[in-house]
Amino acid sequence: MLKKRYALISVYDKTGVVELATHLEIDGYTVIATGNTYNTLKSAGITDLKRIDEITNFPEIMDGRVKTLHPVIFGGILSIRDNENHIEDMKKNNISPIDFVVVNLYPFKEMKDKDITFEEKLEFIDIGGVSLIRAAAKNFRHVSVATSPAYYPDIIEFLKNKQEIPQEIKKVFAYEAFKLTAEYDSEISNFLGSKKEKKDVVFKGELNLNLKKLSPLRYGENPHQKAAFYEAEFEEDLKEIAANEQKRDDYPAFKKISGKDISYNNLLDIDSTFNIIRDFYAADDWFSVIVKHTNPCGAALSKTSLKDAFLKARKTDEISSYGGIIGFNKKVDKETALEIKPFFVEIILAPGYSRDAIEILKTKKNTIIVEYFTDYILKRDKFSLRSASGGVLVQEKDDAPENTLSFKTVTDKKVDDYLLNDLIFAWKIAKHVKSNAIVYAKDCVTMGIGAGQMSRIDSAKFAYQKMKDSYGDVRGFVMASDGFFPFKDSVEYAGKIGVIGIIEPGGSIRDDEVISEADKLNIPMIFTNIRHFKH
Incomplete structure (x- = not known):
């Protein structure tokens, strides 16, 4: 009996199933089928055909709720064909191997939104089908699993040619199978988790997002970032979400030491500050940055102290620094805390605090004091997600370390080491x-x-006005631009205000004009060959 070959078919969508069963029969397979699938195949003339209960010797019960959940079926699917113990168990229990599992599921996703009762919707939750798919996918080395009519032509082609389906194809089928069951289970959990009778929108502990890729994108915010657009199926479109009102004080990247509750905007600013600190965390010097509305409004490195770095960062824009987020790359000491204390600060982020610093800063009751985890700062996130136009944009995060070896001086005047650091x-x-x-x-x-x-050019003028407001007439400073200069006007302006070095990505169709203007003004210019747009 072990030499007999079986294929199990149990499908809600009957598209193409007769043709597939015909080729399985021609190739010597006995088809095991359930309920309506059996009737469809029998009516179409498939003769080497058995009902599921002829294999299990157990009838379908409970209106079809229980029909395939049987050791004879799952033993046939899950058995490892070259495992002596498995072979012996199959002989003892009269179990035959099942080489093909062709299953598609009850259309719960479509039916959950129909105008039918809650109990009727529950009946469209497939149990046996999901179990069969998962079992076959787990044992893909020995079993081919097909969860969609789209895969039938490939299987038929192999059957026609009397070929074994290659392992790499079976693995793809298994991947698609597990992806399907994950999405299916997510649909069910979202459905059961929704509370339509609740009018207030509140959030539970877990939010499942079903993201289906609609199209690749040319690139992300910048050419070096890969990206794609996904259709998002949010839980009840995020309009009504079941409640989990348990208050959480733990976050994956940091712990809150004191202060008021953290808000949505606080977390956005914290994330922006983390991203900046990450680029300076390994510096030997002390570093401080002040962030407002996710933008840095001042930053500084100091060879003297953390206090000095903070004061220099704050000097850049004292008005915008009011109510900002202060970030540090090193432990906050008493001296720095004393400088911070008189000012209104929303959040302070540091890898640690001295005992004296904590005591001083805790007196600022509304200031959120955060100690971030070093392993989070050292870890670079792979992706960023952002909702847009009814879907989700997913891109590689723009946080790769700068490769200064790709930087190129494009002007006649070269850059010395001191200028390069700036x-x-x-x-x-x-x-x-x-x-x-x-x-x-x-x-x-x-x-x-x-x-x-x-x-x-407006950004260049705005930055200069900010500089004049804070420092008066300054000469001998450098200029950085996140994108290329589309015209030479920004370089002309740089020459007027006293810029002594420029760094930008390059890539404009007018690069030659821009470089020529820099040469004319005797300003060295570096092209980084990488852009850092941020929207």
Whole structure:
């Protein structure tokens, strides 16, 4: 009996199943079928055909709720064909191997939104079908699983040619099978988790997102970031979500030491600050950044102290720093805490705090004090997700370490090491500023930041005005731009205000004009060959 070959077919969607069963029969397979599938195949003239109860010697019961859940069926699917113990168990229990499992599921996704009762919707939750699919997919080395009529032509082609289906194809079938059951279970859990009778929108502990890829994108925010657009099937479209009102004080990236409850906007600002700290965390020098509405409004490296870094960062834009988020790359000490104390600060982020610093900062009852986890800072996230136009944009995160070896001086005048340090510092900050972004810096301190302007020359002028407001007349500073200069006007402006070095991605159709203007003004310019747009 072990030599007999079997294929199990149990499908809700009968498309193409007769043709597939015909070729299975021609190739010597006995087809085991359930209920309506059996009737369809028998009516179509398939003769080497058995009802499921002829194999199990157990009838379908409970209106068809229980029909395939039987050891004879699952033993036939899950048995490892070259395992002596499995072979012996099959002989003892009169179990035959099942080489094909062809199953598609009750259409729960479509039926859950129909105008039928809740109990009727429950009947469209497939149990046996999901179990068969998972069993076959787990044992894909010995079993071919087909969960859609779309796979039938490939199987038929192999059957016609008397070929064994290759392992790599079976593995693909298994991947598709597990993906299907995951999506199916998510649909059910979302359905059962929704509470339509609740009018207030509240959020539970877990949110399942079914994301179906609709199309690849040319690239993400920048050419070096791969991206795609996914259709999102949110739980009840995020309109009504079941409640889990348990208050959480734990976060994957940090712990809150004191202060008020953390808000949505707080988390966005915290995330932006983390991204900036990550680029300076390994620096030997002390680093401080102040963030407002996800944009850095001041940043500085100091060889002297953390206090010095903070004061220099704050000097860039004291007005915008009010109510901002302060980030540090090193443990906060008493001296730095004393400088922070008089000012209104929304959040402080650091890898640690001295005992004295904590006591001082805790007196600021509304300030959120956060200690971040070093392993999170050292880890770089793979993807970022953002909702858009009824779906979700997914892209690689723009947080790869800068490869300065790809930087190229494109002007006749070259860059010395001191100037290069300032240029790299300004470039790292510009990466985190909303486009169009211009950053002026000197001695690894931001002098002026122009964020989010619709034209690059306007960002350059805005950043200069900020610098004048804070420092007066400054000369000898560098300029960084997150995107290329489309025209030479920004370089002309840089020459007027005293810029002594420029760093930008390059890539404009007018690069030659831009470089020529920099040469004319005797300003060295570096092309990074990578763009850092941020929308």
